[in-house]
Amino acid sequence: MIIIAFFGAVVFLYNKVNNHYVDLGEDASPPMKLHPIVEKKKDKLLEKTASIGIDVVITEKWRSNERQNKLYAQGRTENGNIVTHAEGGESYHNYGLAIDYAIRNENDTIIWNISYDGNNNGEKDWFEVAEIAKDLGFEWGGDWRNFKDYPHLQMDFGLSISQLQSGLRPTNEDKKEE
Numbered sequence: 001m002i003i004i005a006f007f008g009a010v011v012f013l014y015n016k017v018n019n020h021y022v023d024l025g026e027d028a029s030p031p032m033k034l035h036p037i038v039e040k041k042k043d044k045l046l047e048k049t050a051s052i053g054i055d056v057v058i059t060e061k062w063r064s065n066e067r068q069n070k071l072y073a074q075g076r077t078e079n080g081n082i083v084t085h086a087e088g089g090e091s092y093h094n095y096g097l098a099i100d101y102a103i104r105n106e107n108d109t110i111i112w113n114i115s116y117d118g119n120n121n122g123e124k125d126w127f128e129v130a131e132i133a134k135d136l137g138f139e140w141g142g143d144w145r146n147f148k149d150y151p152h153l154q155m156d157f158g159l160s161i162s163q164l165q166s167g168l169r170p171t172n173e174d175k176k177e178e
């Protein structure tokens with residue numbers, strides 16, 4: 001716990017020193033669209049996956065708190081399966097820092113079958129997409145231990161949900177950009 005807190009503090013200070021975020025205060029409204037860097041990386045992801053014969057569909061980008069609350073109700077107070085553990089304001093989607101993907105198969109149908117190998121290279125397309133996304137800097141929900149969120153990709157820019165809730169926002173500059 002202390003180690004995690006320590007690394008958290010280091011990342012926080014690093015970002016502060018390098019001005020990787022701005023503080024808009026806790027009354028700040030959500031961005032209502034994808035962060036420009038996430039947008040760019042999403043396009044790169046589509047490009048790279050298309051080049052190996054995988055037709056990736058982005059099913060979700062920025063998400064309003066209202067919609068997040070509706071999703072949260074699913075499987076709890078409403079019918080359906082639980083699809084999220086985040087309420088409004090608790091998801092990186094709410095800050096334009098996450099996307100969800102699915103795959104379009106040869107019948108033009110959008111599928112969530114993580115075992116599908118449409119490009120016939122002996123590897124599951126879903127995981128190929130995840131690997132490419134991770135190379136681009138995304139964190140993949142399929143790597144989460146407790147609640148696996150296979151379609152989910154996010155970039156937190158070193159900011160926790162509570163920091164985002166308090167008004168911190170990553171800036172638009174990508175220092176690692178080539």
Ligand SMILES: [Zn+2]
Nearest residue numbers: 098099100152
């Ligand atoms: Zn998601």
